[in-house]
Amino acid sequence: MQNFSYWNPSRIIFGKGTMSEVGKETAKWGRKVLFHFGGGSIKKNGVFDAVTASLKDAGLQIVYLGGVVPNPHLSLVREGIALCKKEHVDFVLAVGGGSVIDSAKAIAFGAKLPASQDVWNDYYMKADYTIAEALPLGVVLTIPAAGSESSTGSVITDAEHGLKRAVNSETLISKFAVMDPQTNYSLPAYQTACGASDILAHLQERYFTTVEHNDLSDRLLEACMRNVITNAPLALQYPDEYRYRAELMWTGTIAHNNLLDRGRVGDWATHDIEHELSALYDIAHGAGLAILFPAWMRYVHKVDIDRFVQYATRVWNVDLPLSDKEGIVEEAILRLQAFYKRIGMPTTLADAGIPEDKLRFMAENAFVGERTYLGNFQKLYVGDVEKIYRLAL
Structure with a gap:
């Protein structure tokens, strides 16, 4: 820490x-x-x-x-x-x-x-x-x-x-x-789902760190992620039920008031990569994050596969032999995508009607301004970002 x-x-x-x-x-x-x-x-x-x-x-x-x-x-x-x-x-x-x-x-x-x-x-x-x-x-x-x-x-x-x-x-x-x-009762279902995706992304950005020995914040982040995963579908099913709306609302605040990233360094590459999608195609931010987070995970997980295994077992209850770390991580990513689909989010660029002709342009555009790399879990450069977009096709 x-x-x-x-x-x-x-x-x-x-x-x-x-x-x-x-x-x-x-x-x-x-x-x-x-x-x-x-x-x-x-x-x-x-x-x-x-x-x-x-x-x-x-x-x-x-x-x-x-x-x-x-x-x-x-x-x-x-x-x-x-x-x-x-x-x-x-x-x-x-x-x-x-x-x-x-x-x-x-x-x-x-x-x-x-x-x-x-x-x-x-x-x-x-x-x-x-x-x-x-x-x-x-x-x-x-x-x-x-x-x-x-x-x-x-x-x-x-x-x-x-x-x-x-x-x-x-x-x-x-x-x-x-x-x-x-x-929140009158929110359209899609807007509720985009919000839940955004909250989950804020938690995941903080969770994937290379800084060791953050047990307390790990556990708090895991609890918040599980809370979103549990309550978002219920809020969609029962839109006028106060308790589900309250759980999401309070989790959203805690997810991004910077308490849960003290003592650690979050990643934030997925947010920066998504900004190019929403700037160019005006897609909802939460929808863009649902598309890109699984792709980012598949691209970077080998940097610290044990952190991804911890995420898989504690957040998604993946119960596979520990000898198969790649299989555990892939199962967690598949469960994350299944969650996004369950709440009505796109999980590929194709789902959102986004073509592949501007992937290189977006990757280069992400570095306009005073930027040399994106992310902290793994430093990403233009070629890396383009590959992540392609994984999300």
Whole structure:
């Protein structure tokens, strides 16, 4: 286990009826709020009205900015930054899922940048300067998936140039996150499944490490993975059952608040490789991860096959002779793919209608910016990434 520092100040307000607390929490940090959201779903399920009422009851001024799409666009971020500066907004409230939260984070720190400095530099160029300050941010989470509600990360897509990139900074951790699992009841089945896939991927990215002696976090990650595997199909079968939604929602937060990767180094190559899929083909992030994770596993597992055997036996209950390590690993990958299929995820590029003509282009595009390799479990270069795409065909 490596040395580590852990700090996460985000207040989690979890449970039924908690949206009424949004105004009170927001008032601790600001008086004029950018209410940032996606499309019409929060208006149909009552979240928009409930949050608006809570903010107004607290005496707060509201500036609305909707229109966030999956794989949130840099163009809307820039629009939000200009709006915050024009309206002298002092707090950003993200109401929605990971895309809304990631967009809100970009707006929050972009609003503090001088006019000469573009927000995209942090995402694309990975410049030497760090994110020194941001407007305070709050979250009303309606889609368990990305874990962005209390994470350090934000992912934005430059649709014009077909690039999707991430930043990470403690400055971007939310001040609070209100999480009522009842808001998930109206989610389409596909969106629920994509969210479950995303949560599982965050756990797997952390699990596959070459750092030894992390028994506690190994066990916690395994428990969270098993929780997703158990509860995602139940949430799909019984969409209005609170307990299944609550299990997924809380697991999604724990999966990505950086607690479970302390003392170890996660991989994250699959996320970077998937970003090229969703940037170019606008596929849902969770769906892209379901396609690519089995391919990545098949490509890299020999680096530390014993870690994959541990994953197979503890997470998937694979019970084959230990002398057949390759067979154990392959069985685990097949069970992972069967899980994805059970919840309605694609498991190949063909399933998602993605052709093979741009595999090399995507592999090369993954290294645009200040990148020399992807991943930590095994360092991957352009040729490796192309081979992983081909394994996913």
